[in-house]
Amino acid sequence: MKxxxxxxxxxxxxxxxxxxxxxxxxxxxxxxxxxDAWCIRxxxxxEFDNMGTYEQIPNYKAAMQYSSDMRAMIASMGDFMQKEDxxxxxxxxxxxxxxSDAGFDMVSTSKSGSMLAESPKDKLLLxxxxxxxxxxxxxxxxxxxxxAIKFNMQAIDAYTGKIISGNVGQGTPSSxxxxxxxxxxxxxxxxxxxxxxxxxxxNSLFKDGxxxxxxxxxxxxxxxxxxxxxxxxxxxxxxxxxxxxxxxxGRFSTQMATENRMKFDQVRIPLYKNDGRTAxxxxxxxxxxxxxxxxxxxxxxxxxxRGLGLVRITMGGK
Amino acid sequence: MKKLMTTLLVVMMIIPIASEAQNPSKRxxxxxxxNNYEVSTVQVGxxxxxxxxxxxxxxxxxxxxxQAKKNAVHACIFRGIPGNETSMSTPAICKDPNxxxxxxxxxxxxxxxxxxxxxxxxxxxxxxxxxxxxxxVDGGYKVAIYVQVMYDNLxxxxxxxxxxxxxxxxF
Numbered sequence: 484m485k486x487x488x489x490x491x492x493x494x495x496x497x498x499x500x501x502x503x504x505x506x507x508x509x510x511x512x513x514x515x516x517x518x519d520a521w522c523i524r525x526x527x528x529x530e531f532d533n534m535g536t537y538e539q540i541p542n543y544k545a546a547m548q549y550s551s552d553m554r555a556m557i558a559s560m561g562d563f564m565q566k567e568d569x570x571x572x573x574x575x576x577x578x579x580x581x582x583s584d585a586g587f588d589m590v591s592t593s594k595s596g597s598m599l600a601e602s603p604k605d606k607l608l609l610x611x612x613x614x615x616x617x618x619x620x621x622x623x624x625x626x627x628x629x630x631a632i633k634f635n636m637q638a639i640d641a642y643t644g645k646i647i648s649g650n651v652g653q654g655t656p657s658s659x660x661x662x663x664x665x666x667x668x669x670x671x672x673x674x675x676x677x678x679x680x681x682x683x684x685x686n687s688l689f690k691d692g693x694x695x696x697x698x699x700x701x702x703x704x705x706x707x708x709x710x711x712x713x714x715x716x717x718x719x720x721x722x723x724x725x726x727x728x729x730x731x732x733g734r735f736s737t738q739m740a741t742e743n744r745m746k747f748d749q750v751r752i753p754l755y756k757n758d759g760r761t762a763x764x765x766x767x768x769x770x771x772x773x774x775x776x777x778x779x780x781x782x783x784x785x786x787x788x789r790g791l792g793l794v795r796i797t798m799g800g801k
Numbered sequence: 802m803k804k805l806m807t808t809l810l811v812v813m814m815i816i817p818i819a820s821e822a823q824n825p826s827k828r829x830x831x832x833x834x835x836n837n838y839e840v841s842t843v844q845v846g847x848x849x850x851x852x853x854x855x856x857x858x859x860x861x862x863x864x865x866x867x868q869a870k871k872n873a874v875h876a877c878i879f880r881g882i883p884g885n886e887t888s889m890s891t892p893a894i895c896k897d898p899n900x901x902x903x904x905x906x907x908x909x910x911x912x913x914x915x916x917x918x919x920x921x922x923x924x925x926x927x928x929x930x931x932x933x934x935x936x937x938v939d940g941g942y943k944v945a946i947y948v949q950v951m952y953d954n955l956x957x958x959x960x961x962x963x964x965x966x967x968x969x970x971x972f
Contacts (some may be wrong), residue, residue: 508971568969655887672845679892
C-alpha cells in the first residue's frame, strides 16, 4: 500500500515538474490598424498647419465610429484569428484606453520641460503595444457596371518595420452581391496566405530567435561615454562583444555608434533564458546588458522597453 | 477437410491485400502519380474551403477521377494552389519539403484509395467528366473535376496528427 502511494506521488511530482519546466515563449500581440492611405481616401483625417506645412494625420476614432466596412473587415479577420487561437487586439478598445490616458499625457513633459510630441499612431502603438501591426487598406473599384474590392493587407513587425506578410489582390467583380459579402470574400482570399506568412515568421522566431532593436544611450549628466577605455578597449567595443556573446549565433548589426549613442538592429535574442524555461523578451534581455554595463563602469542604467521587441538602456542613473 | 480448404482460401485472399500495402512498387506508383498534375483555383470558396479544378490520369475514367481527388488534397498539403485574377494563391500546408519522405507511412495510409483523404473532398462533379474535361491520352484518360476541399479541416487534421505545427504552438 505504502509502495503504491509513493509510486503515485512520484508520478504526480513528475507530471507537475514537466508542466512547470517547459515555459512558453511570449505570444506576440496583433492589431488591425487602418492604413494611412485608406484614412486619407475616406476622409478620416485630422488636418492641421504644422508651422506652414499642411499635414493630415489618421483619425482612427472617426474611422471606427463611421466606417461599417472597416469594422466588417476587422470582425472577419478577428474571427479567423480567433479560430487559430490567436485573438487580435481590439483597435476600438485601444483607442478608448488612449483617451483615458489623455489626461495623463496633458501633464507629461520631458526632462528638458518640453511637452510630449506624439502622433495619434504613436499614442495608439504606445498604449496598445502590438508586436505585429496588420495594416489594412481596401477600396471599391468599378469595372464597367460591376464593382470589386481591391485590398492590400500587410503584416508589419512593429519594431523592425519589416513586412512579414504582404497580401494584395482583387475580389470577384459583381453587380448584385452585397458589399459586406464582397468584403468577407476579400478577407477569405488573403487569409491563408497571410497565415502562412505569420507561420514563416514564427518559425524564424523559434529557429533564429526573436528579432529586436536595442538602443544604448547616456544621460547628459553621465560622466562617461561610449569611447571611455577599460583596459585597452572602448566601452562601445565591450558592449558589442557582450552582444556577440549573448545573441543567437552572434547575430546583430550596429546601425549607429557614437560617443553618446549606440543603436543595434536585427538583434536576434534567444526565446528563453539560460534556464531554458523562462520566456525572454527585449526588456528581460536588456536587463542583462544593463547589469554588464553597471559591472564594467559602475554606472546605474535605466531600462525602458516597448512591447516585446524594443529596449532602450540609458547609462548614468535610473 | 472442407474447413481446411476454406481456411486456405481465406489466407490466400488476405496475403495479396497485405502485400499490396507493403509493396514498394505500389508505393512508388502512388507517389509518382504526383510528379505531374495540374490544379487551379476556380474562385474563393466558402470559409475554410477551396474550390479547385484539378486533373487526374488513369487507365479508366473512374480511376482518373479518383486520382484527381487525391491530387486535390495533395496540392493543398504539399504544392499549394496557384491563384487567379480574383483569388490569391494558397500556400501549401506542409512547408517542409521533406514532409512526405519523413512521414511516408502516414501519407501512404492517408492517400490509400477510399481512405482518409476523402473526408476532405466535400463536393465534386462526381458524374463522368465530358467534353473539354475528358481527354483520351496514351495509356488511358486525363480528366478534370471541380472539387471543394475542406482546407481548414485538412489543416486541423494534420496539426492534430503532429505533421505540421499549429500557428500558436510554442507560445
